Amino acid sequence: MLDRFLLPVVRIVLQPAAAALARRGVAADALTCTGFVIGLAAVPALALRLYGWALTAILVSRLFDALDGAVARLAGPTERGAFLDITLDFAFYGSIPLGFALADPAQNALPAALLLAAFMGTGSSFLAFAVIAAKRGMSSEVYPQKGIYYLTGLTEGTETIAALVLMCLFPGSFALFACVFAGACLVTTLTRLRQGWVVFGPASGARGRRTGEGD
Secondary structure (H helix, E strand, O other): OOHHHHHHHHHHHHHHHHHHHHHOOOOHHHHHHHHHHHHHOHHHHHHOOOHHHHHHHHHHHHHHHHHHHHHHHHHOOOHHHHHHHHHHHHHHHHHHHHHHHHHOHHHHHHHHHHHHHHHHHHHHHHHHHHHHHHHHOOEEOOOOOOOOOOOOOOOOHHHHHHHHHHHHHOHHHHHHHHHHHHHHHHHHHHHHHHHHHHHOOHHHHHHOOEEOOOO
């Protein structure tokens, strides 16, 4: 929901750093993989209840995730890069609830499982829409610069990162945050299912190659 407002600001702020990295020949794919590895370091940190270290790993990982896109736009985006970026993003987000479950299985295992199930809903609806949109030659008016069709929703990257930050800052309330965010993810999944049902319906073939996401 907030990505469309925050991402342009992030893009401007990171542009000098991205330009410097591109001049030095740093590849966007290398930044993607490095950010993913750093993000995975949050899992053992969470399991050991080192929440400050986990938060640092999460934030640094997301910084690399923002930088890889900025560098890719300068060097020329690739389909492989888009594939790698979205795959590792979903793997990263799914790993964080695991870390909290390992930290306190008795209290956190069920909320973590609920959150992972909710992530499956948002992720599957997002990717399924992107596959059919690509087949139809559609492109997003909201995120035209993305390598795949980015379907909007109540819970996007900004909201997910904010939720993970709150979980690390207040680990004793993880169960509450996880259940609330899982509910928000359910809303996202349902709205995306409706969008797919409408956009890909029998009467949608004549709509053209571009479509908005507020239909």
